[in-house]
Amino acid sequence: MRKFNDTYNDAISPIANSTAPKGRVAAITGASSGIGRCTAALFSQNGWQVGLIARGMPGLESVRHELEANGGTTTIIAADVSDAEALEQAASHVEAILGPIDVWINCAGNGVFGTFLSVSDEEFRRVTDVTYIGTVNGTRSALRRMLKRNSGTIVNVCSGIAHHGMPLLTSYSGAKHAVRGFTDSIRGELNEEGSRVHITIVYPPAVNTPFFNHAISHMPKPPRPMRPVYQPDVVADGIFRAATSRRREVHVGSVTIMFGFCSKLFPRLIDSAIRQLGYSGQMTDSQEALRLRDPTVFTPSITASGTYGAFGSEAKRFSFQMWFSRHQMVVPTSLMISAAIVFMAWPWVH
Numbered sequence: 001m002r003k004f005n006d007t008y009n010d011a012i013s014p015i016a017n018s019t020a021p022k023g024r025v026a027a028i029t030g031a032s033s034g035i036g037r038c039t040a041a042l043f044s045q046n047g048w049q050v051g052l053i054a055r056g057m058p059g060l061e062s063v064r065h066e067l068e069a070n071g072g073t074t075t076i077i078a079a080d081v082s083d084a085e086a087l088e089q090a091a092s093h094v095e096a097i098l099g100p101i102d103v104w105i106n107c108a109g110n111g112v113f114g115t116f117l118s119v120s121d122e123e124f125r126r127v128t129d130v131t132y133i134g135t136v137n138g139t140r141s142a143l144r145r146m147l148k149r150n151s152g153t154i155v156n157v158c159s160g161i162a163h164h165g166m167p168l169l170t171s172y173s174g175a176k177h178a179v180r181g182f183t184d185s186i187r188g189e190l191n192e193e194g195s196r197v198h199i200t201i202v203y204p205p206a207v208n209t210p211f212f213n214h215a216i217s218h219m220p221k222p223p224r225p226m227r228p229v230y231q232p233d234v235v236a237d238g239i240f241r242a243a244t245s246r247r248r249e250v251h252v253g254s255v256t257i258m259f260g261f262c263s264k265l266f267p268r269l270i271d272s273a274i275r276q277l278g279y280s281g282q283m284t285d286s287q288e289a290l291r292l293r294d295p296t297v298f299t300p301s302i303t304a305s306g307t308y309g310a311f312g313s314e315a316k317r318f319s320f321q322m323w324f325s326r327h328q329m330v331v332p333t334s335l336m337i338s339a340a341i342v343f344m345a346w347p348w349v350h
Contacts, residue, residue, distance in 0.1 A: 023073070025098045026243070027051040027091065029081050029138050030108030032059025033305035034209030035157065038232040039105060039239045041307075044072035046240070051094030051101070052076045053087070054108070056300030063304075073098065081108045081134030082126075084141075091141040103243045104142035105155045106135040110297050111172040111211060113282065114218030123216060124171045126297055131175035132182070139186060139199070146197045154199045155243050156183045157235075160251075162203065163260035164270050166226075168219065168282050187248070200242045203260070204235040205253040208315035210305040212289065214296040222293060224284035226277065228255060229315045232307055253319050286310055 026043045030036035032054035040050050044067045052074055054060050060076040067074050075097040079086040095101055109131040112123045135156055146152030162180040165173035183201045190197055206225035209232050217223050230253060238252040251257045263270050289310040294301050308315075 023047050023049050024102045025049045025051065025094065025100060026103040026105060027053060027094045027101045027142075028105045028107055029053045029087075029134065030106075032056050032063060033214075034211055034307060034309075035204065035207060035232045035235050035239070036105075036107040037063050037307045038236040039107065040074075041067060042233075042236045042240050043103075043243075044070065044074070048103075049073040049098040051090075051098055053079055053081070053090050053094075054300070055080050056296075056302075056305075058302060059300075059304045061304070062306075080130075081106075081137055082129040084137045087134075087137045088141050088144075091145065095145065100149060101142065101145055101152065103153045103155065104138060104146075105157065105239060105243065106138040107157045107239075108134045108138075109157070109172070109175075109211070111169060111215040111223075112217070112297065113168045113215055113223040115168065116170045118218040119171060123297065127171035128175050128178075130297075131172060132178040135179050136182060139182075143186075143197065147195060150196045152197050153243050154186075154197070155239055156199070156201045157239065158183070158201050158203050160203050160205050160253075160256040160259050164263040164267070164274075166282075167274065168223075168279060198246055200247055201249045202235070202238050202242050203249065203251045203256050204238070205230050205256045207232050207235055208309045208311045209307070210292070210294075210309050212309055212311075213292040213294050214301070214305070216295045216297050219279070219283055221283035221285060222289040223282055224286070224289060225309075225311060226281050227314070228253075229311050230319065231312070231315045231317045233317060234319050253316075284310075 026048045028036050028040050028050060031040050031052040040052055040063055044050050050067065050072065052060050052063055055078060057078055060078065064074045064076050075094060077090040077093050079090040081087055091101065110127055112119050112127055139154055142152065142154050156179055158179045159176040161173050162176040180201065183199055186199050190199060206229050208225065208229050212223045212225060215223055235252050238250045242250040251260065292310050
C-alpha cells in the first residue's frame, strides 16, 4: 500500500519555491519528533534547507511552522519509511522543491518493550521494518541520487545498544545491530568503487524523547530510558558533526564510548552490569510518563509529539566528550579511565 500522501505535494511554505535562495539541502526521516525534530532545527539554524519526512502530518506541520517562523526553508512529506516506493517518492519531492540532497539522515525508529516471548511476531516485524528496513530504504533512495553526482553524505542514526543488546528491547536491539553491519557494508562498497559519497553512523546514548511515549510496552509500568539520560540537543550536535565532516562514526557521550569499549573487551562485566540494573531500570513510576503514553508503532499520532520526553529533569544538556569532539581534541587517557571506572561501578552505586 502506498503511504506517500499526495495531498501534501503542495503543502509547503511559500518560502520553499523556485525563487527562494538556495542553500545546502538535508533530508531527515523521523523528523516529526525527538532526535529527528531537534536535528532538523539545528540544520535549519545553520542555514540548511530541510526536507522533513515522517508519517504524521500534525507533527510535520508543527516542525515546519517552528522552522519557518525562525526563517528556515522547508518542505514536508508524509511517508512511512518501511515503504520503499513511498520513500523514493518523498526523496524526489524534496529534490523537486529544494534541490539536490546533500545530506540524508536516517533517523526514524520505533520500539516495543517486553520479554522476547511477550512481543508478538507482528510487533517484532514492525520494529524491524521501520528501524532497520527503513534505514535500508532511505540509504537506497539517497544513493540513487548521490552516486550520479559523486557527492553527498548519508548519516545513519544507530544506538549505543548496537554494541550490546538490551533486555526488553530484543526487536530494537536486533534492528540497531543490523543498521551497524549494513552501514559498514555500504561503506566498503563505496570505498571499493572510489566514490566520494560518504556514509557515517552516529551512536546516541539514552535520550529524553517521545520514543518512550510512543513505544508499545508489555511491562507493568511505562518504559523509560536507562540512566544516564541526555537531551536530544546533544545527539543533534553529534549528527550535525557527522554530516559536515568525513568522520567514519560519531559516538555521543563518554558512556556510549565506554559501553562499546567494554562490550568488546569485558563482555561479562557488561552482562553483570545489565543484570544488576534489571528490568526495573527500564521502567518508571512517573505519572508524567504515564500521562504521555501514546503508542504509535502501527499508526501515527494524531497530535504533534514535540522534541522532548518526560525525563527532562534528569537529562543532561551537555557532553564534555562532544565538546572535545567538536574541537578535535583527544580526550586525556586519565579521563577515559575515570569514565570507564564510573561506568563499570554505576550499577553498584545507584
